[in-house]
Amino acid sequence: MVKLWQGESAQWRVELETGGEGTALSLHTGAQGRVLIVNLGGEPTAETARRAAAKAVKTLRGLEAASAVLDAAPAVKALGPEGPAALAQGAELACYRQPSWKEEPDKPFALYLAGAEGPEAEAALREAQAVTRWVCFARDLVNCPANLLTPQDMAQRMAEAAGKQGVEVEILDETQTRALGMGAFHAVGDSAAHPPRLIVLRWRGGKEDTPPIALVGKGVCCDTGGYCLKTAAGLKGTRGDMAGGAAVCGALLALAENRVPVNAVAVIPAVENRLSRDSFLPGDVIRSMSGRTIQVNNTDAEGRLILADGVTYALQKEGASRVVDIATLTGACVAALGFTTAGLVTNDEGLFLALMNAAQRAGEQYWRLPDFPEYRRMIDSPVADLCNQSNDGCGAITAGLFIGAFAGDTPWVHLDIAGTAWVDRPRWEYQVPGATGAGVTTLYQLCRGLADAQ
Ligand code: BES
Ligand code: MN
Ligand code: ZN
Numbered sequence: 001m002v003k004l005w006q007g008e009s010a011q012w013r014v015e016l017e018t019g020g021e022g023t024a025l026s027l028h029t030g031a032q033g034r035v036l037i038v039n040l041g042g043e044p045t046a047e048t049a050r051r052a053a054a055k056a057v058k059t060l061r062g063l064e065a066a067s068a069v070l071d072a073a074p075a076v077k078a079l080g081p082e083g084p085a086a087l088a089q090g091a092e093l094a095c096y097r098q099p100s101w102k103e104e105p106d107k108p109f110a111l112y113l114a115g116a117e118g119p120e121a122e123a124a125l126r127e128a129q130a131v132t133r134w135v136c137f138a139r140d141l142v143n144c145p146a147n148l149l150t151p152q153d154m155a156q157r158m159a160e161a162a163g164k165q166g167v168e169v170e171i172l173d174e175t176q177t178r179a180l181g182m183g184a185f186h187a188v189g190d191s192a193a194h195p196p197r198l199i200v201l202r203w204r205g206g207k208e209d210t211p212p213i214a215l216v217g218k219g220v221c222c223d224t225g226g227y228c229l230k231t232a233a234g235l236k237g238t239r240g241d242m243a244g245g246a247a248v249c250g251a252l253l254a255l256a257e258n259r260v261p262v263n264a265v266a267v268i269p270a271v272e273n274r275l276s277r278d279s280f281l282p283g284d285v286i287r288s289m290s291g292r293t294i295q296v297n298n299t300d301a302e303g304r305l306i307l308a309d310g311v312t313y314a315l316q317k318e319g320a321s322r323v324v325d326i327a328t329l330t331g332a333c334v335a336a337l338g339f340t341t342a343g344l345v346t347n348d349e350g351l352f353l354a355l356m357n358a359a360q361r362a363g364e365q366y367w368r369l370p371d372f373p374e375y376r377r378m379i380d381s382p383v384a385d386l387c388n389q390s391n392d393g394c395g396a397i398t399a400g401l402f403i404g405a406f407a408g409d410t411p412w413v414h415l416d417i418a419g420t421a422w423v424d425r426p427r428w429e430y431q432v433p434g435a436t437g438a439g440v441t442t443l444y445q446l447c448r449g450l451a452d453a454q
Helices: 044-060 073-079 082-094 118-143 149-163 176-179 181-190 240-255 303-316 333-337 349-362 373-379 395-407 438-451
Strands: 003-006 012-015 025-030 033-039 067-071 109-112 168-172 195-206 213-217 219-223 263-273 285-287 294-296 324-327 341-346 364-369 414-415
Touching: 003 073, 003 082, 003 118, 012 414, 025 044, 033 044, 044 067, 044 073, 044 082, 044 181, 044 303, 044 364, 073 082, 073 219, 082 109, 082 118, 118 168, 118 438, 149 168, 149 195, 149 219, 149 240, 176 181, 176 285, 181 285, 181 303, 181 341, 195 240, 195 303, 213 240, 213 303, 219 303, 219 438, 240 263, 240 324, 240 438, 263 303, 303 324, 303 373, 303 395, 324 349, 324 364, 324 395, 324 438, 333 341, 333 395, 349 364, 349 438, 373 395, 395 414
Parallel strands: 003 109, 012 033, 012 067, 067 109, 213 263, 213 324, 219 263, 324 414, 341 364
Antiparallel strands: 025 033, 168 195, 195 263, 285 294, 341 414
């Protein structure tokens, strides 16, 4: 949608101003044609550029415009080659449309960037546009209703996209995962007639013998809560519960498309959490892939169960040296941090700083939750090695620590995107109602940052 301007004529010109109040707008019709002025704010950053471009294209599309030229020079001046890249990202994310099953084609819109020529700016633009494409891919998957995206469907869509990027794909079916002893994954996965899948995507852009970083994403294609059944209101959000899985897939494919020299593996346990004759029950004791037993206090705390086995798989079978897990995990995280900020739990200062740095570059917000030693008692069980829920409050921390128990001493970061993965009402200009693509860009930037160090 965004291209470098090469003299094409366009209906609108977009000009960027600095020094004002964020993204304020004004419209003029004069001798030069129609002009829209957008403000980058007093101290422009990549994030204010993304917001300004998003505001501009939303306004223009609201006016039924078909094309515009945006003069990127002020962004280049303020931000260097990252300026036009951020503008393109904001514009493209704001133009995103949900997949629709109506026969109503979307009106095309072209945005040209002027004043963004030069090898550095063009390279930054290409990289950003590739990442944006995979953010939109993640949004597409998350927006897809549960009846059209079973674990098998998701595996197929991911495998197809990965194949085109030269990414190695392995889809483990239920016989294979059972043979691996993934009992926590199966406790949930076997609740549904649609069988579970373990989706593994490998990008080996780094040195042959460097162990990969593992990105483990929750792939719950629908979450009814199981026997701990959700209410009607709770069931409405059921489709988006694979946003963590979509994020790790998007990030990995963006690394591949940009040929980032890093070794990374995405692990996506894909299941449905349903209610059926033989579904697991509260009180059940199950055996995880790690050998540790888990008392299931609540069947609606299913994400941590499948992630426990996902993390164990990443360590034992992929030899991961670092683990990031990402999930729409807890309502408690939304209660604590709302819809703009995701929760974070970690056991490693270095990986934490790298993640925060990546988030800053990505324009995403994460906030670290405490992991004081006494909190660990919340996952103690009288009859098993662990339990999956406690009544001690701070549910976002309990959930994180539960997954962390399976990471052991391996550097690990847990991201709870329950609030940020989906917005009924956009919180930033470049969002549209529905899936946000949360996590894709941060995970991409994290791995890209590790590339040199690895
Ligand atoms: N997927 C949900 C969490 C969720 C809630 C995501 C709201 C997005 C919006 C998760 O599987 C869940 O049901 N969590 C329970 C855990 C509880 C039973 C310990 C929750 O948060 O209520
Ligand atoms: Mn649940
Ligand atoms: Zn869930």
